[in-house]
Amino acid sequence: MKPINVTVWGEYRHEKTHKAVSDVYPKGMHVTIAEGLQAYPEFAVRTATLDEPEHGLTDAVLNSTDVLTWWGHMAHGDVRDDIVEKVAKRVWEGMGLIVLHSGHFSRPFKRLMGTDCSLRWREAHDKERLWVVNPGHPIAQGLPDFFELPEEEMYGEYFGIPQPDELVFVSWFTGGEVFRSGCCWHRGMGKVFYFRPGHETYPTYYDENVRKVIANAARWAAPTLVSQFTRSANGPTAPLERDRVTG
Ligand code: ZN
Secondary structure (H helix, E strand, O other), rough: EEEEEEEEEEOOOOOOHHHHHHHHOOOOOHHHHHHHHHHOOEEEEEEOOOHHHHHOOOHHHHOOEEEEEEEEEOHHHOOOOOHHHHHHHHHHHHHHHEEEEEHHHHHHHHHHHOOOOOOOEEEEEEEEEEEEEOOHHOOOHOOOOOEEEEEEEEEEEEEEEEEOOOOEEEEEOOOOOEEEEEEEEEEOOOOEEEEEEOOOOOHHHHHHHHHHHHHHHHHHHHHOOOOOOOOOOOOOOOOOOOHHHOO
């Protein structure tokens, strides 16, 4: 069977400057996320980072990517306009996009959502409990009714996103807040999944349930389009039933 080509994109800046982050992710968060996916034989996984030429997202890489995962935080503004547009165009063509944690403010996500994507937050070692609110959804397969992360950053509502097409997880935090933490959208022929956990100072991307969610999401977001269709031409479309059309 043809593998699902996943490109794991990481900003990879915190790990170079913050010891608290490199202590948790010595090889970089993107490598840890990639290793989680590599445990599943159906994925062919590679990584790309911000400071590589073209952020590691050359046309050749993007055009051969079925699913792109995105983690960014401190340098959203350094992502080039043309790369943002290319990512959006690939999603409209059918590429899957999985946006992780602080990627809620990333330029590709905001471009595809069209809203401010803001939220409430607190870094105070809250416990996060993620409830499955759509147990029949492919992204929830194999998960318990809920799972917990002992320490995470809190994200709370209101989350400034368009109404998700499908909601898979809702999180509760020890501070009392709730958050729509697993959200699906369709954009063009592509699928977008936002998954909340993953603050850089916590070992979230080693968690087995988190890894299962990301793998399920990569399977769900992989392109399913097999038929070809003709895009609208610039000029008018010829009628199929000529005898019924005048002019
Ligand atoms: Zn964070």
